[in-house]
Amino acid sequence: MPVHVPVMTAEVLTLLRPERGGFFVDCTAGLGGHMRALLQAGADRQLGIDRDAEALAMARERLAPWGDRVEFVHADYRDIAGVLEARGIREIDGALADLGVSSLQLESERGFSFQRDEPLDMRMDRGAKLTAAEAVNTLSERELADVIYRYGEERHSRRVARRIVEARARRPVRTTFELAAIVRRAVPRGRQRIDPATRTFQALRIWVNRELDHLDRFLRDVAERLKAGGRMVVISFHSLEDRVVKQTFRALERGPVAMRILTKKPLRPQGAEVSANPRARSARLRAAERVPVSGMAAPSGSF
Ligand SMILES: C[S@@+](CC[C@H](N)C(=O)[O-])C[C@H]1O[C@@H](n2cnc3c(N)ncnc32)[C@H](O)[C@@H]1O
Structure with missing residues (x-):
């Protein structure tokens, strides 16, 4: 089975805080590396979406030990609203989108x-x-x-x-x-x-x-489904994508959904991670939190 080393896992875990339990959506499940890390760190349940059926089949096999705590859907993340609605899921505790190409895809001829x-x-x-x-x-x-x-x-x-x-x-x-x-x-x-x-x-x-089409709409759809205090983390691999994430987060911060940006500047992987996993080199991570109803955002875990 090809190995895909998930990028910036430590930062993802710090920001999504799975140790508090809860339901998370991995919008780009890939080979399930981040999903596994979230489950190991305490997430109760997870939904993994990917448009690559081969990747999903491998993720399913790798995460079989978690049984019905994980579910996989072959879909485009742009359809997240429909995917959640079809399962009766109205609110989520956190979401991740790791937008790059998986090692499986790079090696897939x-x-x-x-x-x-x-x-x-x-x-x-x-x-x-x-x-x-x-x-x-x-x-x-x-x-x-x-x-x-x-x-x-x-x-x-x-x-x-x-x-x-x-x-x-x-x-x-x-x-x-x-x-x-x-x-x-x-x-x-x-x-x-x-x-x-x-x-x-x-x-x-x-x-x-069509990597940039409707990326902003997708991010807004995720934001709308976060619980108060719920967080979303987006990892992008080229500046065009990162620009859309930055602009959409800024618009969400000013808009009716009431989001708070947790990363003033995008986080970059540590040098040691880049040496161990060159695919991490161009990763940029941004995160935002749905502001709790009181308007007082939880201070923990922000950068
Ligand atoms: C970098 S990989 C994710 C790896 C994963 N985080 C892991 O730990 O194994 C990115 C994945 O996003 C998927 N993807 C890209 N665009 C997508 C889209 N619009 N909808 C659903 N999946 C998408 C790709 O097929 C690929 O498997």
């Missing part, structure tokens, strides 16, 4: 990484319609440039899009190595440390999985 030559797929949910290959071979040059600029923050997006369109006119672009080679030819390497293909791959992954 679905083309998430250009370190290996794999088909350009990038779907987290294998039942979803569009793959990265379809995007690369069918979007117009303009659309491709927009996607790469918007979701990859790639300054040379137009050049990359042009090179892709030129290459696919000769033959369809099918693999990660083919695409990475096209991007590297289009983007001057300069003094940057990261591979020039990184931003284009990120852009395509975000587009294929």
Whole structure:
């Protein structure tokens, strides 16, 4: 079974306070690593949502010892309101969203990484319609440039899009190595440390999985279902996602749901964690609490 080491677990536990018991929702259950940590630390019950059916099957197996204290749902977290309603769950004590790609997905030959030559797929949910290959071979040059600029923050997006369109006119672009080679030819390497293909791959992954669509709505839906004093923790892995989380939390703090931000600045993983788990490197964690009815927020566990 592939190992996925959950990131920033200590911070998640400090903030969600499972030792007080309660019902938690892991909106991105993955392989169930955070869920297991929460259960071990005292959570009474948990619902795990993920749109990757393979990941869920593994999480289910790993958490079998907790029996009916855990339930899994194959769904998009954007549908959380419906998922909870269908189970008659009106209030939750805490929620977690760990928005990155799981190690299972990175190793699944679905083309998430250009370190290996794999088909350009990038779907987290294998039942979803569009793959990265379809995007690369069918979007117009303009659309491709927009996607790469918007979701990859790639300054040379137009050049990359042009090179892709030129290459696919000769033959369809099918693999990660083919695409990475096209991007590297289009983007001057300069003094940057990261591979020039990184931003284009990120852009395509975000587009294929619609990672930023309705993220704000989802966060609001979670906030509305937290009990007074209940908390939500969101871990993001790129600045576009983190920006949406920051802005939505700020809007919630001012809005009718009455949330209090617990992390003035996003928390970053400790150096030791990054050395042990390089996937943690770009993690940023933000947390917010639903203000208790009295208006006096509990002071414990904030950063
Ligand atoms: C970094 S992994 C989570 C790992 C998990 N915390 C653990 O400890 O094993 C992120 C997971 O979020 C899932 N995911 C991403 N976007 C999703 C969405 N919109 N709805 C449901 N699951 C999603 C991915 O399929 C992936 O399994």
